[in-house]
Amino acid sequence: MWKKSIVAALAVVVSLASFSSWSAPQEPVNLEQLLQQLQQGKFSQSKENQEREARFRAQADAQERLLREAMAERDQLERLSEQLESQFEGNEMELASLTEALTQRMGSLRELFGVLQQVAGDTASKLQTSVVSAEYPERHQPLLDLAEKMGRSSTLASMEEIESVWLTLLHEMAESGKVTQFDSLVTLANGEKDMREVTRVGAFNLVADGRYLELIPGTSSVAELVRQPSQRYLATVKNLEQADSQPTQFALDPTAGAILGLLVQAPDLGERIEQGGTVGYIILALGVIGLVLAAIRFVGLTRMNAKVKRQMNSSKVSVDNPLGRVMAVKDNYPSADTETLELKLSEAILREVPAIQRYLTFIKIISVVAPLMGLLGTVTGMINTFQAITLFGTGDPKLMAGGISQALVTTVQGLVVAIPMTLLFATLHTRSRNIIHILQEQASGIIAERSERGQ
Structure with a gap:
């Protein structure tokens, strides 16, 4: 019986030795050597446990120190937050006071600049569809920039920007009473593009080579009407292009293309027959x-x-x-x-x-x-x-x-x-x-x- 107990004890010792960091020799040993190895393994395990306890105590001290530092930083940030909140409230009160003072000082100027922004935007939209823009492209862009700037922020317009609005309006009024000729790239009815001498009749019509043209909105490019009005209207276009300083008859569209669009949509004789x-x-x-x-x-x-x-x-x-x-x-x-x-x-x-x-x-x-x-x-x-x-x-x-x-x-x-x-x-x-x-x-x-x- 005592031999079986010794064998069982040896098996337990071998298992514990293999589980720990201590490794037994691979050669067969006697009972005394096993007892000696057991004592050495127990001593080694005790030493490792002491080292673990020392590391744990050192880490606990470090964690305690970090906790104290974090709490100190939290208290500092809370004091800073209270200080910033007080400063923010003060700035809000000061900003409200300054805004009220600005409103009182501006008076009717705020309404004036609101009207200026609206006029600039409306004028830019009208210039994009005006036939005068075929001769003077991109003249609407400064007005668009002005309207966008005034709408995006509370920045006031300068005198130069205010003058640019009514100068553009005066330019449009002056050009609407002129008949001028200029060279422009024209998109023909067959899709080809060619440089032509274009005649502009005020702010109403564009003609070239005896045919009516149209301005493509937003692009400042000129295109030939795919369908032209009847011959009696085209005859006046030729008279205008061949005229000198003397008055001549011309089929003018005072609606800047609306009536002309209806005329070209009217079916001709062939379509009527069809x-x-x-x-x-x-x-x-x-x-x-x-x-x-x-x-x-x-x-x-x-x-x-x-x-x-x-x-x-x-x-x-x-x-x-x-x-x-x-x-x-x-x-x-x-x-x-x-x-x-x-x-x-x-x-x-x-x-x-x-x-x-x-x-x-x-x-x-x-x-x-x-x-x-x-x-x-x-x-x-x-x-x-x-x-x-x-x-x-x-x-x-x-x-x-x-x-x-x-x-x-x-x-x-x-x-x-x-x-x-x-x-x-x-x-x-x-x-x-x-x-x-x-x-x-x-x-x-x-x-x-x-x-x-x-x-």
């Missing part, structure tokens, strides 16, 4: 056909009338005109009686009538069909309008504009075609009836002459 749609194109095609036929018939009736009049003044019968061919019947039937001759002359006149009245029926049909086609386009356009109202409601008028445009434009196109076709038909019909009347009159004279000879 608004009529398929029905409108059919109406115009009928009108063109009618005009061509009317022109052909007008020329033919004019020549025919001239030949008939020449035949009336000539005793020689010519078969190159209707009257000559009718009069030739008398010579072809010299021995025919009156009734037979009358029938032959009537037959000859009836033979000439289709050639005299050629195309007149078709022109009359066009004059009647054209307004009916316009009415068809009107009904079609209104159907499209009501369909748009059914699908999208009446909130957006642009959705209904297409159908209404077709309804109105086709009506106008139908009337535009029908009115001249009616007048042309009346004119040509009158000319043809005059020629037929001459033929009938001459035929009646021939019958009367043959009747007198027979008696």
